[in-house]
Amino acid sequence: xxxxxxxxxxxxxxxxxxxxxxxxxxxxxxxxxxxxxxxxxxxxxxxxxxxxxxxxxxxxxxxxxxxxxxxxxxxxxxxxxxxxxxxxxxxxxxxxxxxxxxxxxxxxxxxxxxxxxxxxxxxxxxxxxxxxxxxxxxxxxxxxxxxxxxxxxxxxxxxxxxxxxxxxxxxxxxxxxxxxxxxxxxxxxxxxxxxxxxxxxxxxxxxxxxxxxxxxxxxxxxxxxxxxxxxxxxxxxxxxxxxxxxxxxxxxxxxx
Amino acid sequence: xxxxxxxxxxxxxxxxxxxxxxxxxxxxxxxxxxxxxxxxxxxxxxxxxxxxxxxxxxxxxxxxxxxxxxxx
Ligand SMILES: Cc1ncc(C[n+]2csc(CCOP(=O)(O)OP(=O)(O)O)c2C)c(N)n1
Ligand code: SF4
Ligand code: SF4
Ligand code: SF4
Numbered sequence: 078x079x080x081x082x083x084x085x086x087x088x089x090x091x092x093x094x095x096x097x098x099x100x101x102x103x104x105x106x107x108x109x110x111x112x113x114x115x116x117x118x119x120x121x122x123x124x125x126x127x128x129x130x131x132x133x134x135x136x137x138x139x140x141x142x143x144x145x146x147x148x149x150x151x152x153x154x155x156x157x158x159x160x161x162x163x164x165x166x167x168x169x170x171x172x173x174x175x176x177x178x179x180x181x182x183x184x185x186x187x188x189x190x191x192x193x194x195x196x197x198x199x200x201x202x203x204x205x206x207x208x209x210x211x212x213x214x215x216x217x218x219x220x221x222x223x224x225x226x227x228x229x230x231x232x233x234x235x236x237x238x239x240x241x242x243x244x245x246x247x248x249x250x251x252x253x254x255x256x257x258x259x260x261x262x263x264x265x266x267x268x269x270x271x272x273x274x275x276x277x278x279x280x281x282x283x284x285x286x287x288x289x290x291x292x293x294x295x296x297x298x299x300x301x302x303x304x305x306x307x308x309x310x311x312x313x314x315x316x317x318x319x320x321x322x323x324x325x326x327x328x329x330x331x332x333x
Numbered sequence: 334x335x336x337x338x339x340x341x342x343x344x345x346x347x348x349x350x351x352x353x354x355x356x357x358x359x360x361x362x363x364x365x366x367x368x369x370x371x372x373x374x375x376x377x378x379x380x381x382x383x384x385x386x387x388x389x390x391x392x393x394x395x396x397x398x399x400x401x402x403x404x405x
Binding site for chain 2: 078080082083084085088089090091092093094097101102104105106107108109110111112115264265266267270271300306307308311
């Protein structure tokens with residue numbers, strides 16, 4: 078069978094979802110933000126909720142998310158996405174509302190908004206991309222930066238005595254009564270991508286129940302900030318990030 | 334049942350990150366020597382052994398791979 082014989086519409090098994098625009102994403106080569114965008118968009122597509130979905134973009138590398146998702150998206154001030162999403166969901170409770178945030182946005186400047194939205198039990202979905210660094214501003218230390226990790230502002234490695242402990246904000250929000258589903262995923266192997274997509278789908282499906290925040294962390298890479306090639310960064314992620322940020326569900330609904 | 338697959342790469346959209354290559358069970362794709370207009374050495378098909386599993390496409394952060402698969 079020749080290539081031409083295979084390339085026919087009826088044989089198409091994968092192409093980019095229409096919920097992503099054709100705008101070329103500005104992310105660095107190999108950045109997990111692109112993959113995560115694609116998974117969220119595929120879930121919106123497969124659930125048929127494109128016209129019923131409202132997003133909130135963060136400050137951070139994903140600040141231009143509104144150029145890439147073909148859904149209505151509002152841009153929040155740094156860290157305030159869960160507050161904005163709260164208002165959007167309360168005003169339009171019939172919509173699916175999600176935030177898309179980095180770790181600097183969600184776990185540093187936005188910690189207050191994150192914790193209180195999660196504690197109030199807002200019926201929103203939070204997509205949290207944790208690359209352990211401030212990517213957009215040049216690779217400074219974040220609250221999520223690992224101990225010993227070299228960043229622009231911890232050139233000799235993060236030191237607990239001086240810089241404090243890395244913050245496991247996902248474990249923290251899982252403790253709050255207002256979260257309904259909390260999970261941690263990654264997107265650097267095909268199997269993990271498939272699993273992460275299922276988790277994002279689950280988070281959006283649970284939003285229909287109005288039982289509180291659904292929260293999906295994606296442990297991701299920042300090749301530029303980590304100063305590694307994309308493939309090396311994914312290996313580094315597996316070796317260093319995952320022991321501290323283990324993958325899996327942190328909170329699943331009790332069976333009724 | 335056996336499948337034969339192939340992929341269509343938007344070489345101008347490819348950023349040459351190589352992440353897709355790590356997921357290919359058939360080792361039939363690789364970054365080439367030719368650069369696209371942005372200067373990235375883009376992905377190329379290097380062997381005719383694709384099974385259309387779509388691993389490469391679901392790993393691609395930029396969604397520039399289309400996958401086709403036919404029964405043989
Ligand atoms: C009020 C305010 N303070 C600081 C900044 C500078 N700033 C822009 S992005 C960013 C951190 C982004 O890091 P993260 O949320 O981890 O996202 P990433 O870029 O890594 O995806 C900071 C501190 C800002 N834009 N606004
Ligand atoms: S700076 Fe880091 S997080 Fe931002 S696009 Fe580049 S790799 Fe991704
Ligand atoms: S579809 Fe599968 S076999 Fe074909 S190139 Fe992609 S990863 Fe390799
Ligand atoms: S993952 Fe996508 S952007 Fe990266 S090399 Fe492969 S096709 Fe190109």
